[in-house]
Amino acid sequence: MMNSELLRKEIGRCVVCGTCRSVCPTTRVLNRETSCARGKLTLIGALSNGEIQMSEEYVRHIKECALCGACKDSCPNGVDTVGAFVAARAEIVAKQGLPFAAQMILKALIDPGGLKGTAIKIAGALQGLFLKDASAEAGLVSRFSLPVIGGGRLLPPLAKQTFLEMSRVKTLAVPIAQGTSVKKVAFYAGCGVNYLMPQVGSATLDVLERAGVAICVPPEQVCCGMPAYSMGDKDTARAMALKNLEAFEAYDVDYITTSCATCGHGLKKLFKELLSDDPALSRRVSAFSAKVRDITELLTNELGFIGKAGAKAAEEKVTVTYHDPCHLNRAQGIRREPRALLANAPSLSYKEMRFPCSCCGLGGGLSTTNYDLSIEISRRKAESIALSGAQVVATACPGCIVQLRDALHRYGVDAKVAHVVELL
Ligand code: SF4
Numbered sequence: 001m002m003n004s005e006l007l008r009k010e011i012g013r014c015v016v017c018g019t020c021r022s023v024c025p026t027t028r029v030l031n032r033e034t035s036c037a038r039g040k041l042t043l044i045g046a047l048s049n050g051e052i053q054m055s056e057e058y059v060r061h062i063k064e065c066a067l068c069g070a071c072k073d074s075c076p077n078g079v080d081t082v083g084a085f086v087a088a089r090a091e092i093v094a095k096q097g098l099p100f101a102a103q104m105i106l107k108a109l110i111d112p113g114g115l116k117g118t119a120i121k122i123a124g125a126l127q128g129l130f131l132k133d134a135s136a137e138a139g140l141v142s143r144f145s146l147p148v149i150g151g152g153r154l155l156p157p158l159a160k161q162t163f164l165e166m167s168r169v170k171t172l173a174v175p176i177a178q179g180t181s182v183k184k185v186a187f188y189a190g191c192g193v194n195y196l197m198p199q200v201g202s203a204t205l206d207v208l209e210r211a212g213v214a215i216c217v218p219p220e221q222v223c224c225g226m227p228a229y230s231m232g233d234k235d236t237a238r239a240m241a242l243k244n245l246e247a248f249e250a251y252d253v254d255y256i257t258t259s260c261a262t263c264g265h266g267l268k269k270l271f272k273e274l275l276s277d278d279p280a281l282s283r284r285v286s287a288f289s290a291k292v293r294d295i296t297e298l299l300t301n302e303l304g305f306i307g308k309a310g311a312k313a314a315e316e317k318v319t320v321t322y323h324d325p326c327h328l329n330r331a332q333g334i335r336r337e338p339r340a341l342l343a344n345a346p347s348l349s350y351k352e353m354r355f356p357c358s359c360c361g362l363g364g365g366l367s368t369t370n371y372d373l374s375i376e377i378s379r380r381k382a383e384s385i386a387l388s389g390a391q392v393v394a395t396a397c398p399g400c401i402v403q404l405r406d407a408l409h410r411y412g413v414d415a416k417v418a419h420v421v422e423l424l
């Protein structure tokens with residue numbers, strides 16, 4: 001994470017050309033200068049020069065951002081806009097602290113076996129008091145307006161049994177036997193799969209089995225730290241990175257894979273950044289990160305899955321389109337692999353949508369800090385999906401799945417949302 005000096009230098013590299021303004025999803029909705037990268041950088045610079053105070057308004061402008069990276073990608077001067085925004089959020093946390101609810105959630109995620117982790121399970125049991133069924137596939141709708149959540153919002157139910165507690169997964173919680181002739185793969189579930197979508201984890205294990213690899217699932221794994229990092233809580237994110245590094249180092253594998261785009265970005269890049277302050281840890285984390293592959297990347301580029309273990313062709317093919325998660329497309333450069341898997345699945349007919357790379361609106365904590373903005377950003381995505389005529393929208397990130405289901409429900413688009421691995 002940038003310190004104040006690096007942050008000032010980064011801001012100094014901005015030539016205020018405004019290219020970032022034209023690609024920003026929040027600016028498309030809000031249409032004001034402070035919502036785009038150029039405006040935010042100007043505000044951050046003004047704060048660091050003492051020209052403005054860290055007011056409520058300043059904090060709001062900094063948080064009006066999905067951390068999607070479109071500005072960073074398009075910037076002709078290569079300004080690390082996302083790095084600057086995360087550093088600005090860290091300055092806010094250093095001065096004001098994190099909201100109480102966010103602190104509690106992060107504590108539960110770093111110690112799932114502890115008291116606060118148990119609270120997540122209790123919340124799962126009580127969710128029916130506040131949420132009612134929308135449809136079996138889509139999720140639950142809040143019965144009335146709740147703090148943070150709001151009313152009428154489609155939410156994923158907390159899993160009755162987490163992925164890591166499933167009996168199938170517990171049998172994989174041991175190191176793979178030495179001398180195994182096939183590739184050895186460790187699976188990192190992440191919070192989305194573990195707490196909300198264990199079925200995506202099961203589907204991932206299914207495709208890995210069909211690809212003929214030996215699998216293990218280290219049970220000591222915890223949250224990847226990306227939520228803490230994007231909130232500006234670097235210490236918690238670092239502690240999570242270290243816990244995961246130690247958890248996976250105990251397992252001798254060729255690859256570490258995940259079916260969450262955000263976790264994959266964290267495991268590949270964020271861990272290196274967070275643990276770079278210690279040379280010994282830095283070497284260890286480089287070896288760890290070099291093994292990490294998104295599940296679509298692993299299946300396509302390393303395991304030759306396409307054409308090897310396909311499902312039978314259905315009588316009538318299902319039309320599917322694909323939404324690019326920002327953390328897979330921009331952060332990891334993975335676009336071709338999920339499309340290749342879908343296009344070659346015998347039961348699917350692939351159709352590209354308009355603006356497949358536009359942000360769904362979930363990222364950067366926007367769906368909790370500013371839900372109205374977040375769901376308005378999703379409108380364009382819902383319209384693109386409707387125009388494509390697809391029956392199913394595939395994606396590769398549990399977070400995007402949550403947001404897309406809510407958006408399709410909100411804007412009345414009749415399409416299902418699934419992870420790529422559930423369709424193979
Ligand atoms: S595109 Fe880059 S250089 Fe241009 S205004 Fe935006 S951040 Fe500054």
Ligand code: SF4
Pocket residue numbers: 023024025026027035036037064065066067068069070071072081082
């Ligand atoms: S990260 Fe995305 S939402 Fe945030 S300023 Fe850049 S383009 Fe806009």
